[in-house]
Structure formats: C-alpha cells, structure tokens
Amino acid sequence: MNKPAYRGLYLIAAVLLLLPLVLPNSFYVDLAIRMAINAVIVLGLNLLIGFAGQISLGHAGFIGIGAYASAALPTHFGWHPLLAVAGGAVVAGILAGALSRPIFRLKGHYLAMATLGLGIIINIVVRNEAVWSGGPDGMAVPPMAFGSFEVSGDKAWYWITAILLCFSIWASINLIDSPFGRALRALNGSEVASRVVGVQVARYKLSVFVMSAMFASVMGSVMALYVGFVTPNIADFFHSIELVTMVVIGGMGSVYGSVLGAVLLTALPQALASFEGWETVLFGAILMLCMIFLPRGLVPTLAARLGKTT
C-alpha cells in the first residue's frame, strides 16, 4: 500500500551488502546462500499458502524438477545450463498448471493430500529413473558457464542469490498490493465474495500455483548449480514439510515473515548441531513452542505487538 512496505527490503539489501565483510569463513557464506535460496522458495510458497490460502505439501517436488533439469539436460542432451534452468521452470509450470484444475477442486486436508502425493511421485521418479537421474546416488551438475567464464565459488553464488532474494521480495510486495494480489487475498478471505465481484477463482489459483512452482524450480536449479551435485533428497517429502514450516513460523501472508522463517529454520539445525543427537528433539520442541505462543507466525505477531500491519 505504501512506502514503509519497502523499508524491510532496504534493510535486507543493506545486510546482504555488508554480510560478506563480517562472515568469518566459507561455512557461513554457504549458510547465507542456503538461507537466501530457501527464502526465495518460501516467498513463492507463501503467496500460495499465506495469501491465496491454498496449501501445498509437495513443493520439494518442483524444486527437484529444477535441480534435475540443471543436472540432466546439460549432461544428457548438451543443453546450455541457463536454458536448462528455464526448461525446468517451464516443466514445473506446465505440471502445476495441468494439475491445478483437478487439485484445486479439493480443499483443506484433501488438497494437502493431493499435493503431498504429487511431491512423493516426483521424488519416486527421480529416485528410480536411474538412467538419467543417477538414481539414489544422485548425479553431478555441470557448472553454469558462458564460454570460458564459469560461475563458481561461494562469492559468485552469494551475490547471485542475494540479488534473486532482493528482487523476489520487491516483486512479492508489488504483487500483493495490486489488482492481482487483492484478488488472490480475496479468494482466501471469502471465495464467494471474490466470485460475485468477478474474480475467476480457478484462474487465480492456477496462476499462483504455477508461479510458486516455477519459483521453486528455478531455485532448485540454483541450488543444484551452486552445490554441483544433486541427490533425490532435494525432492524429499521432508523438504516440503520444512518449507511449509518456514512459511508458518515466519508468518502466513507476510513477505518478511517468509524471509525470517527461511533464515531461522535454515540456521536452527546448524545452531543445534552441538547438542549431538538431541537436535531433532530440540528442533521439534522449538517449533511446538512457536505454534503455541506465536500461532500467527513471528513477523505478524511482532508487528501486531508493535501496532503495525505487515
């Protein structure tokens, strides 16, 4: 609605600019890159879950499509890596679009089950189609290269993911405060009200599902190119759950909540690693406490305390 919506973006941009100066070693740079990648995926997922009010428990499947497109298309068909990223996004988008009609006839638990199934099917495909995916062992990802120039190293990927993150935050803010975004939020607020003012509900659900699937696919490709290797775990069911948890902890329907949720939940397992064997228990406990005391998520709850809207 107004300028203050961008303030957080300026802050995040400033932090991203200064961060490389203070990060002590490449372990932290790696962590920052993973945070940024997750944050972009969660921004897209939050448009679907938090703003449009539709759940997806299969988003890791779309990440897997992007990751494997980046691995398999250049390896087996000689595609340029950049083209492979686009190809993965198109496949993810088409798949999401084709499934959107039957899937969004469902609501609540049934929608959750259907998307869960979708994610699991994609995971099974990459696990079993060993000829082109390397099966459970995974496969190497040819690096992103332009002629003799190769995009590699922490620093390069840090800046790429930082720019992608800033752009995604900016685009999300713009989208939410637009006729498209209002229609999206309206079908969450009252589907019947949005229909009587002329919102074609099915089309909007399709658009946002396709968009979030493509976000996920592109970031899956980025992850694969950055790491240089991909395994079926990237498309795992637990990865999907992790992403939904980031949305919920950060705050449904909150742009900055998406970023905070992704940052915290990416860092938390690392921070808890010193508890040797107890980290999963602690992780679970922290999530439960968050849900009990901050049911709306971190950013909306804090914003409400400070008397602001997100």
Place this chain on the structure above:
Amino acid sequence: MSTALLEARDLSIQFGGVKAVQNVSFQIDPGIVYAVIGPNGAGKTTLFNLITGIYQPTAGSILLDGQPIQGKAPEVLAQLGLARTFQNLQVCLNMSAIENVMLGAHLRLDRNLFKAALRWPALKAQDRALVGEAIELMRFVGLEPYTSARADSMSYGALKRLEIARALAMRPRVLFLDEPAAGLNPKETLEVDALIRKVADTGVTVVLVEHDMKMVMNLSDRILVLDYGRKLAEGTATEVRRNPDVIAAYLGAHA
C-alpha cells in the same frame, strides 16, 4: 416485448425433496426499488442465490434485458452488471476496508500479473485513481472514518455498509441487497434506509430482501411476497398490504 430489466419465468429449485422455490415469476423494471418479503424460510435468500448464480435453478429461466442468464456463474453475472451483498456478511477480513471496496472494481482493472510484480507505472496510477474512487464510495455509504481501517476491526453495521460500497464499486446495473438492515439498531436501520434511497437515486436498480416491514413499505416501488417457496402476491406496497393472503401468511390466520 416487455421492458423489464430483469425477469424470472417459472423459476424453481429443489434440494432433494425440498422445493425451496417453486414456479416463481416476476418482472423488475429498470431504476426501481424491488423488495422480496416473506416469512422465515419462504425462499427469499434462495431466490437471490438463484438469480446471482450461487445456485443453479432446477427449472425456469431468468432474463436480463431479455437474454437468458440462468445457470451462469457469479463471475460471469458480475460482468453483466449484477452486484450483491450477503445476509451473513462476506467481507474479506484479511484485507483492509478500502481494499475490500477496491476489490469491487476488479473487472475494470488491468490485472496483469507481470506488470503488477514489476510495479508497472500505469498500474500504480490505476491504483492511485482507484483509491480516490474507493474513498469517495466509502464517504457515500457513510464510512469515511474507516478509510484506513482494517476490515477485521469494524463493527457489524459498518461491515454491512462496506459490502454495499464494494458492490457499488462494481458500477452495477442491479444491486441485490440481502437483508441490509438485519442486526442493525433502529438508528442504523434508518441510515441504511436513506442510503438505499440514495443508491436508487443514482439510477441503480435495487432488489432487496428485508424483514423490516417499515423500511420495505417505505422504500419499495414494488414488492414480491413469497411463502413456502411460492409467489403469494406481487404489487405496490399498498396492494400488498391489503392482500388477504399476505395478511394470512404473516399473522397465521386462515383466510
């Protein structure tokens, strides 16, 4: 040929064995205030839901400007100029008050996703103009104190007006109001009464379901009386008031 703006012919809907609306016919001329009354369960809201596309009729037809519109989806009817409010409020409480009003203009706007994401200047200009229009509409319905309020912070009475403002933002030809005075105190009822008069004066045809008889008799050019899903009577306020069947239905006497 009739000059009716909206016409229903032998409209019926059946839910299982329940005939909620049976063979109801009526004509609504442009620019009038048309009321639908009847005891609880008479099928008034069902009739509204039939005309505005929420339900599909089992039989019969609905004509807008002589063109059949029965069975069309609400989002299609919105394009044809039908707007409505709901008896059990349908406000998007996850949005601000003014955004709810702006939502009414949905069909008139450039809704492109990519332009929106890239903050296209023309789209921003469109939104700025729309904000002005929405404030104007909120003033029109008496909601000027709420122009920067969240919808979930508003009272029941204010939300009812917000629904009217949202419907007006559609620039409708026909406005359907489902019990606009239900749950309001006498003072608020009078204000809504005046508001509906104001809306009708702008040339919008108003069709309303209402239980407040004083308001109905005072406002309506014509009244349709339903009982047990059937048309009991139709006419001006005076005609309806004198109709023995209507008196019987309301007072429970055996005519």
